[in-house]
Amino acid sequence: MHPTMRPLVLALALLPLAAAAVEPVALHCERLFDARSGKLLDARTVVVREGRIADVLPGRAAVAGARTVDLAGHTCTPGWIDMHVHLGDQSSPDSYEEEFRLDPIDFAFRSVGFAEKTLMAGFTTVRDLGGEIAPHLRDAIDQGLLKGPRIYAAGKSIATTGGHADPTNGYNTTLSHLIGPPGPTQGVINSPQEARQAVRQRYKEGSDLIKITATGGVLSYAKSADAPQFTVEEVRAIVETARDYGYRVAAHAHGTEGMKRAVLGGVTTIEHGTYMSDEVMTLMKQKGTWYVPTIYAGRFVAAKAAEPGYFPEIVRPKAQRVGAQIQQTFARAYKAGVRIAFGTDMGVGPHGDNAREFLYMVEAGMPPAEALRAATVHAAEALGVDDIGAIEPGKRADVVAVPGDPLQDIGVVLKVGFVMKDGVIYRQP
Known part of the structure; x- marks a missing residue:
């Protein structure tokens, strides 16, 4: 155990938990x-x-x-399955400065409450797509140390230099030079060879699946939300290496070209899919790729973009533009017959409010029964797990x-x- 985790584990051991079921x-x-x-x-x-x-x-x-x-x-x-959460964090106007001010243990303690809220909201299984805390939180829940959903953890997301999950985005020159350029160990790659190394590092760290950021992102401190950030060869190297370890690959993607490369490279799921074209939808149906829409996150960031000071100025235009589009894309994808699994991107919005995604899916034209299936049997299939979902x-x-x-x-x-x-x-x- 890493020394910095010992205080957390000792504290968690004192929490009151539900007694294990011993009677029928x-x-x-x-x-x-x-x-x-x-x-x-x-x-x-x-x-x-x-x-x-x-x-x-x-x-x-x-x-x-x-x-x-x-x-x-x-x-x-x-029990409901949310295919896209971030239990280690929750956005606020202070989020961008907190990463410089707080320690990993601070975020870990916050995650305890986030996990319990998620479980109490009806989500018994989640896929945590990006965050070094999630594998430790998963283990603590599995060991009975605290209450929370069953977690399938991606660990650190894999990005390219300057990409959505590059941990040094927004750092000043002095700090960047002090830290040095991140590499595959930190989840940043720039070639198929480095892509394979990054997957193997996630295996070493105990991840359950792999997440890549195939395009820019809304909340990263960078200008573009939709530029493609991997080559097809890099995606394919990740998918092939992930398969060696029994891993599936989730691809964060807003832009059309980045989505197309991710699907051609063989990813299992496309997350967000904001500017998904008819061509990409056809490819996804041909390849059997799942779509995890995260309408909640889109609506949340669009609303918060109207509040001065909630997001940095470089983020606000992206949040306004991308957030408003996701629900419309979901409606088109559902009508086109793309396979859909439930996901919220919770952590962008407040944990425990996950079920509101059902309302947005129905509002966009999906029948209630299909929305429930997206969070049960269909999510279990996309996750690759056969003992939950029914x-x-x-x-x-x-x-x-x-x-x-x-x-x-x-x-x-x-x-x-x-x-x-x-x-x-x-x-x-």
Whole structure:
């Protein structure tokens, strides 16, 4: 263990946690969302044993030896999956100066609260796309030291020099010379050979997948949000090396050319996709590439760009321009038949508000059932995990319940009444 992490781990060990499930549980759901078919079923009893779903019975069945949880008036759904979060941070007007003023441990302690808010909002699994804290947070949650969702962590994002995830963007000349140019160890590459080294470094650090920043970004201290920042050969080297370790690759991409290169290079998901063209949509359908829209982040930054002082002046025009476009792109991509998985880019906006993405997806034309499937079976498929995403025997016992019928009123997803992860109840009416 790195010495700087010891105080954090010692402190986390003192936190009160939900007791591990030791007895069978029978959940009496008034309705159950079948994520496979996208249909709402009538009353069902979900039987949970040893952290797994043992059975799904019709009606309000009596289960010998099981503790009954009455979810009358509620619809049970599989635990939700957010495919794009950043649990190590949350934007504010102070974000840009805090990276110079605060230590990694400061951000780590903040992440504890962010993780719990995310779980309590119904998100039992997340994909953390970029941040050195996430692998440690993942391990602490897995060890039972704190409450939070199951995390698939990318660790440090891979960028090119001056790219969206170059950690020295915005540094003055003196500081840049003092630190020196970042390389593959710091996640910055400029050739296929360095790309392979950067992936191997992420493996060494314990990442679960790889994220690249295929174009500029909205919130980075740089002028362009959409310029392509990798060659196809560099992307392909990353994807091929990632495959050696069983990793999938997510590509942050706003601009059309950068997206095209990422898809041709073989990435699994395109994140944001702001200026996605018809050509790129066709390529994505041909290659089976998933789209993670992050409408919430787009709307959030567009709104904050109107507040003087929230973003640096170099960022504000990008936030205004890009933020307003993402929801329109999502609507076009859905109509075109691009495969869509749920993601928010939370950390841009306040953690715990993830479910609002459902409302924006429906507002843009996706039926509520499809929005729920995007955050369950489809997200699990894009993630490459087969034991979550549906309420079926043998799956992990991840269950969320909301009052009312989300297919009639998607707004009820903001009123989560019950959360179970791996058979442990963290929230109930």
